[in-house]
Amino acid sequence: MKYSNTIIALLLLGDLSYAQEKDAKKDKPTSIATVSYDVRPGGTVEKPLILRTYCPDPGLDDAVLGNHGKAAPTPKYSPRHGKDVEGTVQPIDGIPAAIAVNHGEKLSYVWDTTECRLLYAWKGGFLDMSPYWGGGDRGQRKGFGYTPKLDGVLTYLTKGYHPIHINGKPVGMPHYLGHSRKNNLPTFRWSANNAIISTAITTIPESADGSLRVEYRAEGDATISYKGPSGRGLAGQAPNPVQIEQKAPNHLIVTIQPDPTVAKFSKKKEKEFKGVTLARGEHLFTAYSCATCHSLDGGKNHGPTMENLYGSKRMFGDQEITADDSYLYESIAEPNAKIVPGYQPNFMPQLPLSADEINSIILYLRTFSKIHD
Amino acid sequence: MTNFPMTHPNTNSIMKPYLATLLVVLLSVTTIPAHAYLKVETIPLPEGTPPEIGGLAFDPDGKLYVATRRNDIFVAKPTTDPNAFDWKLFASGFHNGLGIEAPAPGHIVVSQMAELTEAIDTDGDGSADTYNNLNNEIGLSGNYHETNGLCPDGDGGYYVAAGTASHNGPTFWKTHGKYSKIGRRGRNYSAVQWKGWVMHFKDGTLTPYAKGFRMHNGIFRDSKGRLWCGDNQGDFRATSPLYLVEKGNFYGHPSSLVWDKDFPKDKDPLNTPQDKLDEMRTHATVLIPFIEMNRSCSEPAEIPANFGVFPGQLIIADNNNTRITRIMLDEVGGKLQGSCTHFINGLGLRTGNNRLEWSPDGKQLYVGQTVRGWGKPSEGIQRLSFTGKTPFDVEQIKLTKTGFELTTTLPVANLDQAEININSFHYQDSFRYGGGQLDKKTIPVTKAASTADKTVTIDLESLQAGKVYHINIKNLKSKDGSKLHNENFYYTANQLH
Numbered sequence: 001m002k003y004s005n006t007i008i009a010l011l012l013l014g015d016l017s018y019a020q021e022k023d024a025k026k027d028k029p030t031s032i033a034t035v036s037y038d039v040r041p042g043g044t045v046e047k048p049l050i051l052r053t054y055c056p057d058p059g060l061d062d063a064v065l066g067n068h069g070k071a072a073p074t075p076k077y078s079p080r081h082g083k084d085v086e087g088t089v090q091p092i093d094g095i096p097a098a099i100a101v102n103h104g105e106k107l108s109y110v111w112d113t114t115e116c117r118l119l120y121a122w123k124g125g126f127l128d129m130s131p132y133w134g135g136g137d138r139g140q141r142k143g144f145g146y147t148p149k150l151d152g153v154l155t156y157l158t159k160g161y162h163p164i165h166i167n168g169k170p171v172g173m174p175h176y177l178g179h180s181r182k183n184n185l186p187t188f189r190w191s192a193n194n195a196i197i198s199t200a201i202t203t204i205p206e207s208a209d210g211s212l213r214v215e216y217r218a219e220g221d222a223t224i225s226y227k228g229p230s231g232r233g234l235a236g237q238a239p240n241p242v243q244i245e246q247k248a249p250n251h252l253i254v255t256i257q258p259d260p261t262v263a264k265f266s267k268k269k270e271k272e273f274k275g276v277t278l279a280r281g282e283h284l285f286t287a288y289s290c291a292t293c294h295s296l297d298g299g300k301n302h303g304p305t306m307e308n309l310y311g312s313k314r315m316f317g318d319q320e321i322t323a324d325d326s327y328l329y330e331s332i333a334e335p336n337a338k339i340v341p342g343y344q345p346n347f348m349p350q351l352p353l354s355a356d357e358i359n360s361i362i363l364y365l366r367t368f369s370k371i372h373d
Numbered sequence: 374m375t376n377f378p379m380t381h382p383n384t385n386s387i388m389k390p391y392l393a394t395l396l397v398v399l400l401s402v403t404t405i406p407a408h409a410y411l412k413v414e415t416i417p418l419p420e421g422t423p424p425e426i427g428g429l430a431f432d433p434d435g436k437l438y439v440a441t442r443r444n445d446i447f448v449a450k451p452t453t454d455p456n457a458f459d460w461k462l463f464a465s466g467f468h469n470g471l472g473i474e475a476p477a478p479g480h481i482v483v484s485q486m487a488e489l490t491e492a493i494d495t496d497g498d499g500s501a502d503t504y505n506n507l508n509n510e511i512g513l514s515g516n517y518h519e520t521n522g523l524c525p526d527g528d529g530g531y532y533v534a535a536g537t538a539s540h541n542g543p544t545f546w547k548t549h550g551k552y553s554k555i556g557r558r559g560r561n562y563s564a565v566q567w568k569g570w571v572m573h574f575k576d577g578t579l580t581p582y583a584k585g586f587r588m589h590n591g592i593f594r595d596s597k598g599r600l601w602c603g604d605n606q607g608d609f610r611a612t613s614p615l616y617l618v619e620k621g622n623f624y625g626h627p628s629s630l631v632w633d634k635d636f637p638k639d640k641d642p643l644n645t646p647q648d649k650l651d652e653m654r655t656h657a658t659v660l661i662p663f664i665e666m667n668r669s670c671s672e673p674a675e676i677p678a679n680f681g682v683f684p685g686q687l688i689i690a691d692n693n694n695t696r697i698t699r700i701m702l703d704e705v706g707g708k709l710q711g712s713c714t715h716f717i718n719g720l721g722l723r724t725g726n727n728r729l730e731w732s733p734d735g736k737q738l739y740v741g742q743t744v745r746g747w748g749k750p751s752e753g754i755q756r757l758s759f760t761g762k763t764p765f766d767v768e769q770i771k772l773t774k775t776g777f778e779l780t781t782t783l784p785v786a787n788l789d790q791a792e793i794n795i796n797s798f799h800y801q802d803s804f805r806y807g808g809g810q811l812d813k814k815t816i817p818v819t820k821a822a823s824t825a826d827k828t829v830t831i832d833l834e835s836l837q838a839g840k841v842y843h844i845n846i847k848n849l850k851s852k853d854g855s856k857l858h859n860e861n862f863y864y865t866a867n868q869l870h
Contacts, residue, residue, distance in 0.1 A: 034465050035444040036421045051444055052468035052485060054515060057547070069512065069552030069565060071544045079540070079560040079608055082643075082804035094545040096513040097487035099466065113487060113509065114549050132517075133423075133443065145543065146517060178490075178505035292541040301806055 039130040040151060044104045045203075047184055051100045054132060054147050055110045057093040058120055063160045063230075067114055067173065068096075080299030094147040095119065099179075101186060102126040106210045107203045108152065116174035116190035118201055119158055123210050123258070125151030145287070155258030156212060156240050160229035164252065166193040167222055195222030204255065211257050218250035226254055276356050281364030284357055293347065296368055302347050304340050310362075310369035314340060328362045410682060410764040410858070413721040414455040416739075416754040418447060424753040426741030428473030428523070429730035430481065437730075438463060438481055439754065440470035442743055446481065446492070446501075451732065455756060464492040464501035471590070471727075472523025474531070484521035484533050487513045487549055489574060510579045511535050511572065512550025512565025514557075517542045519568055522592045522602070522672070530575030532582065532618075534592040534602055537561040537568045537628055556631035559643050560608040560806070561587050569629025571602070571618050584633055585624035585654060591672025591728065592618070595687065603670025603689050606663050609650070611800035611808025613670045614657030615689060615700060617709055625654035625802055647803055659700055659711045660800055660841050660865045661689070663807065666713055668693035671727045673700075677735030681759035682782070683768060688716045690726035690740065695719050697726060697740070703771050705868040712770045712844075712864035717757065725751035765855035767862060768827075770844070774870045776818075776833040777844065783851040785829060790821040792847040793831060797840040816842070838869045 034049055035041050043049030071091040075084035098112040098119065109121040127148040162171035174192040181187075187200040196219040204211045218224045226244045240262065243255040273280035285291070293303035312323050316338055321327055330337050335348035353361070418424040418439065428440040437458075439447045448463040464481065472484035479494035481501070488509035492501035513519055516538030524532050538544065540560045544552070550565045557564035571592065573582040587610050589602040600618040604610055609626040616624055623630070627642035627650060636642065645653075661667045669692035678684045687700040699716035702709050725742035732739065738757040769780040795818060798810035820832040831844070844862040851857075 034462060035423070035441075037423055041444075050466040052466045052487070053444075054468070054545075057545070065547045068547035069514075069550055071514065071546050071548055071552050071557070071564065072554055074554070074557045077540060077559055079804065079806050084558070089540075089543060091546040092515070092543045094515045095547070096515045096545055097509065097549040113506070147515075147545075176488075176506050176509065178503070180504070181502045289541045292539075295806075299806055 039133050040126065040128055041102075042104065042126045043102045045106065048186065049102045049126070050181075050186055051102070051127070052098075053100060053127070053129070055095040055098040055100050055119075056127075056147050056150050057095050058150060058154055058157060060095075060119060060157065061159055064117075064119065064158055065095075065115060066161065078297045078299075080295060080297040085297075092145045092147065099186070099188075100127060101201070103203065105152075107201075107212070109156075109201055109212070111186075111188055111199070111201065113176035115162070116171070116176055116188070116192065116197075116199075117158060117162055118156075118199070118212075118214055120154060120262075121156040121201075121212055121256075121258075122150055122152045122154045124153050127151060153260055154262050155210065155260060156256055157262040158229070159239055163226060163228055163254070164197075164216060165225050165227050166195045166197065166218065168225075169193055170227075193222075195219065195224075197222075197224065209258050211255050214254045214256065216252040216254070221250070223249040224252050226252055273360075274356075276359040276363065278360070278363045278367070280357065281360035281362070284353070284361050285364050288351055290361075303343060306365055306368045308369050310366045312369070316341075325359075325362055328365060329358055332358050332361060409720055410760055410762050411717050411720055411757050412760050413717075414756045414758075415721075415723075416455045416458055416756055418753065419460050422447070425743040426727055426752065426754060427467075427469060427471040427743065428483070429728050429739050429741045429754070430473045430475040431730060431733050432475035432478045432480070434478045435733045436475070436478065437739065438473055438475050439741070440467060440473045440483060442469050442471070444468075446470065446473070446483070448499075451737075461499055463494070463499070464504075466504065469520050471520045472533070472592075474523060474525055476525075482507065482523070482531065484523040484531075486519060486521070489521075489523070489531070489533060508574055508577070508579045510550070511567045512548060512552075514538055514548045514552070514565045514568075515543065515545030516564070518561070518588070519565075520590065522590060524592045524594050524600075526573065526575065527594060527598055528575070530573060532592055532594070532600060533572045533574060533579075534586065534589040535567045535570050535572060536588045536590060537563055537586070537626070553631050555639070555641050556628060558641060559628055560804070561626070561628060563628040563631055566632050567629075568632075569626055570632070571600070581632075582620055583618050583622050583624065584629040585622075585626050586616075586629065587626040589616070590670070590692065591690070593673040593675070595675045596685070601658075601673045601687065603661075603667075603673060605669050606807045608804055608806055609802045611660075611802045612663045613661040613667045615659040615661060615670065615673065615687070615713075616655070617658045619655070622655040623653050625650055643804070647801075651802070656867045657865065658702070658709050658867075659713050660863070661698055661713050662810070662841070662843075662863055665861060666715070666863065667691040667696070667698045670698075672729050674729035674731065674738070677731055679735045680731075680738075681736075681761065682763055683716070688729065690729050692725060692727055692744065695722045695724050695726075697722070697729070701768070701770050701862075703769075703864075705772050705866075705870055708868055710772075710865050710867045712862050714767065714859040714862045722755060722757070723751045723753070764858040765851040765853075766858040767846075770862060770864055772836075772864065772866060772870060773830070773832075776831040776836065777842070777864065778824075779829040779831070779844075781827045781829065781851070783853060783855065784826040785823045786850045786852045786854070788821060788823045788829060788849065790818060792849065793818050793821045794845045794847075795831070795833060796843040796845075797837065798843070799840050810841075836866065836869055838866055840866050842866060 073088040076087040078085045098110045102108045108126045110119045128151045129148045132146045171192045177189040179186045179188045200215045240259045241257045245253040295305045298307040339345045425442040427442040430438045446464040447460045449458040449460045468486040470483040470485045474482045489507040491505040493503045518539035522534035563569045571583040588605040592602040630636040630642035671690045671692045673689040676683045696718040697716040702711040725744035728741035730739045740755045765783045771778045795816045798813040817834040824830045842864040849857040
């Protein structure tokens with residue numbers, strides 16, 4: 001076994017973002033795992049972490065993702081009424097079928113199996129998986145938008161159409177074949193234009209700035225050449241400076257200099273909320289996917305509906321309780337405190353919510369009730 | 374132990390030994406009940422590994438491969454001691470690998486979110502170095518719910534069960550594979566290709582096999598070559614069903630139809646009237662009551678001949694409760710239907726039961742558990758084995774012209790007709806989530822008798838096709854004095870004799 005304890009120990013100590021998590025690791029020695037409960041997983045230069053997951057889209061242009069399907073906003077749907085209702089659901093940013101690789105602090109990148117190309121690279125960290133994996137051992141996606149977050153500084157973001165040409169032509173409909181892990185370095189194999197290409201991505205060890213080295217090889221007598229970014233919407237977006245080494249007609253090395261300013265093209269940050277507001281309540285209700293179990297339209301589900309919940313009366317044993325602010329507060333803060341007859345305990349997770357957040361959710365729940373005190 | 378009253382500090386020292394003794398007695402009673410015919414053992418993964426089990430597979434050398442949902446695949450040769458498994462990392466880089474097969478030592482096939490992947494250890498060092506994309510024509514919208522189950526086709530190929538997306542999660546703006554605006558509508562949806570389908574993969578080619586599924590989490594081919602999957606209660610699923618999957622059939626959830634070449638283009642499948650869907654669809658072989666039996670069907674499996682009890686019967690795991698359902702098939706009018714009861718209910722089995730895999734000798738059932746996204750986490754691997762003590766239980770239920778014939782595992786001692794109660798009801802699928810037991814009626818038992826050593830015959834005042842019959846038997850004892858292990862059975866009478 002090449003996964004000796006030494007290597008694994010290096011792996012685990014290689015790239016931790018928080019001292020607190022370092023301590024957690026010491027307490028829980030792991031002999032084998034590359035992925036643990038740590039929501040900030042990582043690898044090292046020698047022993048990368050190869051993670052398949054939904055990946056963030058830090059602002060890739062349409063030409064980059066030309067082989068993807070294009071989603072659209074969709075009407076909100078009421079499962080109780082079996083038809084669309086007012087409002088729309090927006091798709092979110094994310095890359096569905098990519099592979100994220102971390103070589104420690106100096107290099108993380110995302111290579112996409114749909115486009116068969118390097119999409120972006122960053123340094124200083126890897127991925128914060130908490131939106132998707134949840135915190136600690138909860139193992140539960142946190143909300144409606146659950147793509148992991150980039151941890152660190154983006155240094156490269158690809159632009160436009162595929163940067164290489166094969167047999168003198170642009171890459172059309174690439175197909176991912178797989179990858180090998182000789183010497184623990186992933187080398188991606190893909191086909192396009194009747195040729196088979198391999199791509200390997202590394203950092204240049206001697207470069208202080210963490211330049212990327214992207215090596216392409218074509219099998220057989222196919223030829224490859226570097227064309228650089230082209231496509232719509234690239235105006236004003238200077239590509240990263242590159243150096244091209246055409247080693248042979250079928251062998252190409254592209255060295256990409258990092259450009260920390262690429263981050264400025266990345267998309268907007270998440271909205272921040274303060275205090276007790278309806279908007280915050282609605283945001284949280286959506287973010288934690290409360291409607292997975294609590295319908296808004298009276299429909300039956302794993303938990304009671306929110307329709308006309310506020311102000312309603314319910315029996316617990318022989319005690320009648322009004323679903324008022326304090327009842328709802330308790331039910332959110334301690335989901336098992338009172339289980340409505342006909343429903344199961346332990347279904348609802350205890351969410352890490354502040355008092356302001358719980359009160360905001362209660363404000364939001366009031367909007368679904370026509371019952372007034 | 375929250376039921377114990379708090380003891381006064383002064384009495385604490387006196388009470389302690391008594392409480393400790395009581396605790397030991399209680400624990401021994403609750404963990405190994407006298408009637409237990411199954412032993413449950415818990416098998417830990419390496420410490421610190423989130424043991425969210427997506428899949429389990431034995432290779433021909435008897436090594437167990439375990440796919441964890443976050444990324445990694447571990448391998449170990451099972452040991453008698455459940456704590457002595459020497460786990461090694463075999464492969465990594467799997468996004469929600471919810472199906473795994475090991476066709477050869479050092480060679481696995483995994484259905485993960487974005488593709489069907491083969492990982493091979495070509496240099497024999499114990500870890501995979503070559504990863505091949507066998508097929509990625511099943512799309513991926515970015516929804517969290519689009520997981521894929523896997524089973525062999527018996528001829529070098531595979532069946533893949535592609536679950537639908539949930540409206541409780543979005544799609545990405547950019548999807549892997551083409552996007553359908555119509556398919557995106559509804560509760561559980563099919564915005565990208567083949568969600569809600571069973572697909573057949575062979576010799577590099579992926580072909581549509583059957584459609585109309587919602588969340589058929591787990592697919593299984595039995596020893597007779599029949600293909601089975603469950604599904605999850607929800608929209609167009611009034612309760613948990615068990616389906617016999619046959620080529621070309623439609624199983625009732627409309628969203629998948631958007632990818633059917635025979636379904637009118639640009640027509641929204643959700644607008645199909647329910648009576649039309651009912652007419653088009655293939656009935657569940659067995660309808661499994663949601664609360665009483667199985668809240669969330671996951672992988673089916675077949676009890677091996679040498680396990681020791683219920684040979685050849687199907688079981689199907691409950692992802693939402695501490696139980697596994699046993700299926701008793703019956704053939705009526707040339708078609709399979711049948712009944713269900715508990716195979717195991719509690720006995721130390723955790724919830725989250727997601728995948729079932731028998732050890733190569735057929736003596737032990739490995740259960741992979743995960744509940745990510747559902748309630749309290751319950752994760753890991755447990756192993757069930759037969760204690761050798763045959764339970765007094767109903768082994769088979771056959772429909773007769775006038776009622777039911779039950780075969781028991783042990784000879785019946787007493788039978789009181791008044792202790793047998795039968796209800797009938799039916800389910801109606803609809804766009805609404807789930808559905809109740811409709812038109813519930815008591816069906817009078819006209820005669821019930823033990824007609825042979827291990828046979829109970831029940832005659833009913835009436836029988837009606839399309840009903841589920843709830844058979845409740847109280848206070849039945851075997852000749853050796855055992856109480857009946859299960860008292861409730863549900864027979865799905867799609868057809869009558």
